Amino acid sequence: MTATDAYPEAKRKWYQIQWFQPTDTPRERKLINKLDLLIVPYAFLAYWVKYMDQSNLNNAYVAGMKEDLNFQGNQLVQLQTMYIVGAVVGQIPFMFLFTYVPMHWVIPFLDVAWGVFTLLQYRVTGFPELAAYRFLVGWFEAAFFPAMHYIFGAWYRSDEIARRGGVFYLGLTLGTLTAGLIQAGASERLEGVNGLAGWRWMYIICALITIPVGILGYFVLPGTPDRPNRMLLSQEDVDVAKERLTRAGHVTEGRITFKGIAKIGKSWHFWSLILFDILFWNGSINATTGGYLLWLKSLKKFTPAQVNNLGTIAPALGMFYTLFICFASDLVLGPAWAITVAHVWNIIGLIIQVIWEVPEGALWFSFMTSYSALAMSSVLYGWVNSQLRASPADRAFTLVLINTIAQSTTAWTPLLVFKTVEGPRFTKGYSFVLGNAVCLIIMSHILRVYLARKE
Template structure:
């Protein structure tokens, strides 16, 4: 019988917090450090680049793209939606391919591909061209986030993922911040250099950063235990990783995806609960990507294009703290459900102010500074998925991608309906919609937490009962064998002997 693994994190006092578990051997700790040095920095770096290339549309829009491409309506939200559609469609093949493809080849290829289409945006002269490029960037970026979480879940225990994922996820906030700084610098120093607008130079600079990072991934990303990258990992490392995961009931056998996997997921209530949770998360955080903060700054009419992009970096900079704080307390103190709750209570406070809107300007500044708390728990959520679905790698890989795909697909139309560019910067419908989803997210997380604890107790009781029955049967067989021996060893037999 496989060991039963408790999915909820044990609460610890702050002075008991350790990076390694007491059960980790010295060899395992060396392996963990090696994995930390290989996976986490690259994941962070690539995600940073991804979000530079994703967020730079909003920065370009307020830095002259709108005027140069003659946008007058809802083109910004339409381009954001086309990116989302590309990201959703691009994930679908990987629901089936994660257990087949070496991740240390797949992820770098995708990085390089979206880098080329990022570069192509500098030459866009119409909405149609920009729309095609944004769709393709979304398509090639699509699998990166679930793929990295699949890698995390392939090497780390459930109680180790969130803080690594948190460091990785700061790439989102830092990428958004960096995009603003790049655009600010391009607008101030490169405007009309060689006849190109500053926003066009921004896309060139972003591509020159993106492509080398993709190439780097071929060498340092460790892949997964079933398809390891042997540049830095030895066979012994892979075996140690499998053994430590097996101790906590995490699947170390990696079967290929089959249709039976889909049937198994469909009959698993945990998958459906996680799907609902993820849908509320995606729709409870679209405020961070809608561009409301930048559009509000521009609407004030007192800042230059360069200054708008500089000020636009403040909110994502604060978001770095949110991400690290939420992810670390999830792993080490409160567990995923309460980490999600804490993050979105703070998000809700800001959203209430934005819904009211007619408040002092300082209150709006405060509200926009809470925005990135909405996504601070993303790594917590997907770490939770890795843990809950960890008994089967095929189910885990399919679940991670399918959850992300379905949940993200809902934002393709919800953002279009609730954040039309013409209603900027107030977005009353949008902020009200996000507020409702944030409340539902908290409620769902708490219900799921209770249900998982109850399920774990029932599974543990069932395992104990089965072990008791097995032990009883073994003892009975042993007694029966002893009786047979005693029957054969009689005084007559002894005399005849």
């Protein structure tokens, strides 16, 4: 469903694009602005610190952690896997909270908790301790991403989600970028201060940013229409929200039950969305496995600080990719074609990386395309939100389960195709990602045709 499918009377040319639909009343526009100011900035901030705390391992590894802790062989990818295992296992128990506990309690708690375990990483003395902390960071970060998309789907129509989700998703690229800058600064200015290595200071700094952002969530997140944050929203706000969503075919109340889960599990649509998400996760791991940083280090031209500074270029470009793809999806292209554009660009870079024996400039270019693979994440999850707008319980269960199952596959696929000892030339890895990206494009159009016929 494209942005205009839900409101055929409001179809516009691309040059007539507006933030609101013509059908939105002045009161609804006021509410939308209020929700945008409450949800979107916090979602962006929280995802920024989440991804900063998730990706800082790669920056620490190339900035002295490897040597200080005497890491050997594939221990980097094993640590990445421990995070993923925690992130997968943690999603299931938190899933049941979505429709029972106010979301403006759940999300800040998760944020503060993973901030604490980010802080504790500064004191690690070996691989086992760090692996435990990475697992716990993953555990508490687990439900954040589907939880935020659940909130988006609770307040916004299907034609409004992707561009808000796009701003939210900027936090991923900014988090990766910031982790690199913090590590570069720590390596240059804090190395040896109070007897701590620069990479240890990075974890302290990241935690000092994360924990206050978590606390802020208690005061700015509006919850959901069925469990709103009464400090922020009046009853009139909630009533207007429910009315506009009901008019668009959304249901605003419902709880996860085991009977409902059994019903969802019998649906082929649910399993097709799982496959869709698996292809996305495995079609984008080239951006998160550290290949770019390892390649920069292998050139032996740059200091650790320079490696981390240069490592911020790709995620910085990812911010542009994300905004372009998500806004284009909502306002011009629709989900399937937005996904296609994002992954065609990713595929170009992957082909170069598979070939590898190319001029150095071509490899620079290829790594600059990688974050386009992640740019369409909010398009995908916004599309899922739209398809399941008739049931909050189905949305909550499906958003978490597809994310859990898809992410769980990336706990073992990098161990097979992105072995640290094979880097930075991950021929198997880049070939694997390339295949997934092609299949993702094909499946997005299969879904597009199916949904068009169903409508």
